[in-house]
Amino acid sequence: MKNVLLIFAFLTLLLFNSCMTDRExxxxxxxxxxxxxxxxxxxxxxxxxxxxxxxxxxxxxxxxxxxxxxxxxxxxxxxxxxxxxxxxxxxxxxxxxxxxxxxxxxxxxxxxxxxxxxxxxEGDYIKELVLDFSNETRNQFTLVNNEPYDFTLRAFGPDGEIPGVEEQIKRNLSLQVGNVNTNRLTGIPITQIGLIDVQASVFGIESNILKINSRQDVSYPIKEFQVVFHVFSNLFTPSQSSFESQINSSNIAFSGGIRSSFRRNLNAVDAGFRFKLADRNPDGSLMETKGVNRIMSNKVFLDAQDQELLQLKFNSLWDPSQYINVFIEDLSSLQAAGYAYLPFLTSPVVGGLNPILEEDTELFYPIMVALDYRLFNGQYRDDNVLAHELGHYLGLYHTFQDCQTGDFCDDTQSHTLPSNQSIRFSNNRTNCSNEPYISTNFMDYISVVDNFTFDQKERMTKVYENALFMPKDFNAPDSRIKPFKRGQLDPSIKPIICNF
Amino acid sequence: MNSLDFLRKALKLENGNKTGIIPIEMKIIKIKKSFFAILPLIGFIMSGIEAKATTLNDSIPEKSSEFKKGIRFSPSMNFFDYGDLSFGQIASDYKFGAALGMVFDWKMSDYHRFRLEPYVEYQNIKNNSINPDIEAITSFSNLIFGVDALPLVLTYGGKYKGTISAGGFAKYVLNSSQSTTLNGNSVNNFEVEINKLQYGFSFGAGAYLGKRLVELRFYQSLNDFVNSPVIPNSINQVQLILVY
The missing domain is CATH 2.60.40 (Immunoglobulin-like)
Structure with missing residues (x-):
């Protein structure tokens, strides 16, 4: 029996090798x-x-x-x-x-x-260094000592762009901005006035040269307008506060006071125009509701371009040399939030506003701004529509006007509106040179706006000084007030309709 | 080096290639070689004991043929052999199972018996990645009908008989469920195809304790359980067989 147990034990040990093995x-x-x-x-x-x-x-x-x-x-x-x-x-x-x-x-x-x-x-592997503006500061124009520039620098080798070398480029960078040398690409202030060359150098290889036109901002005396809102009695009953809201927003917009999540535009300025609700009727009496003129009407105009409505508005205009006339209408037939008539000038001080007319021309078109009534009854919220339309009223075109003449302002990017509806209102734009940039200009159709530029201010100021039917007398109390002459309506004059 | 290591090396059973890929055929040949290398040793030991037993037990008459049957219960340890185990080794990631069945036992001579053992088995087994940074585990639970045929059952002794056995087995997977987790998270879109018919050889050692039998048996499957184009995998099993 003892032998049997010994054999059993031996074989058991032999059989199972008395160990467990781990896996691979x-x-x-x-x-x-x-x-x-x-x-x-x-x-x-x-x-x-x-x-x-x-x-x-x-x-x-x-x-x-x-x-x-x-x-x-x-x-x-x-x-x-x-x-x-x-x-x-x-x-x-x-x-x-x-x-x-x-x-x-x-x-x-x-x-x-x-x-x-x-x-x-080695560094000589680089065949080309391409210096460019960043998307948020893409502009050849800037205001001295204003917002800083950001640049991008890309290195190209024999097989095209060299990816992933940004950090090495930053460590070995030399950037010449006019007579200032720096070793970074972002937050570059412009402290000189005039035409400035910007060039980068890495490992002894030099980039292309960017040219920046640096200008000094100019301050003009503030020009203030009184605004009257004409409301058709059968359309809706407005509250004064809703008009004050649009006026306040427009004042912030024209003073350059809006800040958005985007970098501030290099050429953003205080445009120098302010607005307030009119408090007196044309006969000098106090208005019943400040800034609001109710036009009694029994007829409902479904077509915003109805000739009878046009004539009614022309006849209802308050002296355009005293007031900015804003009509509150149903613009659903135009699918527009607003529209505005461009001014006519007495001398060719800016491009794109023709023909040039005599100073004593009688009023022949309804120089006015129109806003859709839904902006005031809570159906649609956009506080900057009036500011945009006032830009037109003061002679500005859309920034997306075309790729030939553009909007006649050098410091706004010329571009066209994307046909793709999903990006139509995106702030990420591509200019006519197919370069990406961020647009935040009031005269673009975008979701976030925050600026008028220096050149837009210059244009509006020149327009203001040379326009017919502009309430300049309000800013010159000592000037001789000319009598308002309402002439024959010329229905061929068309406004700029804004399909936000 | 302990005595078992020495014995393994003497018998050249050690698998020196820890990381290489060993084809299934090579593995089977290797185990077969190992088994046949042991057989002369076993035969030598048994013949010596038999000679001694003949001189001691000459007065007890025994029947030359006998048929017994009994109930078989056997807990088991189950593990995959991916061709990376040395002979008789048990992998650390074994899972438990159990079987219940019958034993039919024919006495062929005083030292030789034949056994047939049908049973139903519940078997757990898992495929476990030991990569320290990614843990992939595929677990199987199988319900199996199996038959062990043991034509070579050598016994020696009186009331308590020592025994060693060798033979083959065939099993059919009646039902199998599987689940896979990756870093502890369940994987839903992964299911492997299995071979329902499993076969191989078995050998064991134990003792007849009167009418009862206790045996520890090793099962080496000769075909893959999972149809895999790259991983040879057969199920190895150790059963503790208790027969009443």
Missing amino acids: AENSFYLNQINKIQVISSKTIFFTENREEDFNLTVSFFDRDNRPFLNNIDVPYVIYLGDSVIKEPSLDLSKPGKYKLRVMFPTRELTFSNEVEIEVV
Whole structure:
């Protein structure tokens, strides 16, 4: 019996070897679905420097049917640089040369990725350095000591743009801005007036030259207008506060007081115009409701371009040399939030406003602004519609007017409206030279607006000084008030309709 | 080096290639070689004991043929062999199971018996990635009908008989469920195809305790459980067989 037990014990030990063995990692049924690994390096070209440089790898896994696999999972993999295994993607930049990088996952058959060639090169690898304005400060015009510029710099090699070298460029950058030298690309103040050259240099390679026209802002005496809102009695019953709201918004807009989430425009200015609700009727008596004139009407005009309505408005205009006339209408037939008539000038001080007329011309068109009544009854909220229409009233065109003459203001980007409705109101615009930029101008159709520019101010000021039917007398109390002469309506004069 | 290591090396059973890929055929040949290398040793030991037993038990008459049957219950440890185990080793990621069945036992001679053992088995087994940074586990629960045929059952002794056995088995998976987790999160779109018919050889050692039998048996499947294009995988099993 003792022998039997001995044999049993011996065989048991022999049979099971008295130990348990741990597994290798490569036997997973699930992980062995990995059939292909694709690796993309954030950088493939590095410039020689006495330092180590980290870079990022984008590693994608695919199964045997070439479908993406293990998405959004932090999959561990082994990195090979040449034949050496490295812990992190990092390169010693003091050793120029070519290196091959790949990654491996320990599947049963050891799955390797594609091979990425990485090269450490000297500075003369750069064939072209392209200096450009950043999207938010793209403008050849600026105001001295105003908002700082941001620039972008891209390096091109024999195979096109060299990706991922931004940090190395920043470390080795020299930027000449006029007679000032700096080593950064952002937050560059312009402190000189005149035409300024901007050029970058990296590793001894020089970029193209950007030219900036730096100007001094000019302050003019504030010009104030009194505004009368004409409301048809059968349309709706307005409250004075809703008009005050539009007037207040317009004052902030024209004083340059609006701040948005975007960088402030390089040429943003106080345009120098202010507005207030009229408090007296044309006969000098106090208005029943400040700034509001109710026009008694029994007829409902469904067509905003109805000739009878046009004639009614022409006849109802208060002296345009005293007031800005704003009519509150139903503009649904135009699908517009507002419209405005451009002024006529007595001398050709700005482009785009023709013909030039004599000073004693009788009023022949309804110089006015129209706003849709929904802006005032709570159906539609946009506090800047009046400011936009007043821009037209003072002679401004849309910034998207066309790519030939543009809007006659140098410091606004010429562009056209995107046909794609989904980006029609986006602040991310592309100008007529196909360069991206951020638009925040009041005269564009965009969701966020915050500025009139220096050239727009100059244009509006010249228009104001040379326009017919403009309430200039209000700002010159000592001037001789000319009698208001209402002539024959010329219905061929058309406003700029704004389909926000 | 302990005595078992020495024995393994003497018998050349050690698998020196820890990381390489061993084709399934090579693995089977290797185990077969190992088994046949042991057989002469077992035969030598048994013949020596038999000679001694003949001289001691000459007065007890025994029947030359006998048929017994009994109820078989056997808890089991189940683990995958991916071709990376040395002979007789048990992987650390084993899972437990159990089987219930019958044993039919024919006495062929004083030292030789034949057994047939049908049973129904519930088997748990898991495929476990040990990569420290990513844990992928596929677990299986199988309901199996199996038959062990043991043509070579050698016994020795009187009331308590020592025994070693060798034979083959065939199992059919009646039902199998599987689940996979990746870093502890359930994976829904992954299911592997399994081979429902499993077969292989088994060998064990134990003792007849009167009418009862206790045996520890090792099962080596000779075909893959999961149809995988890259991973050879067979189920190895150790059963503690208790027969009443």
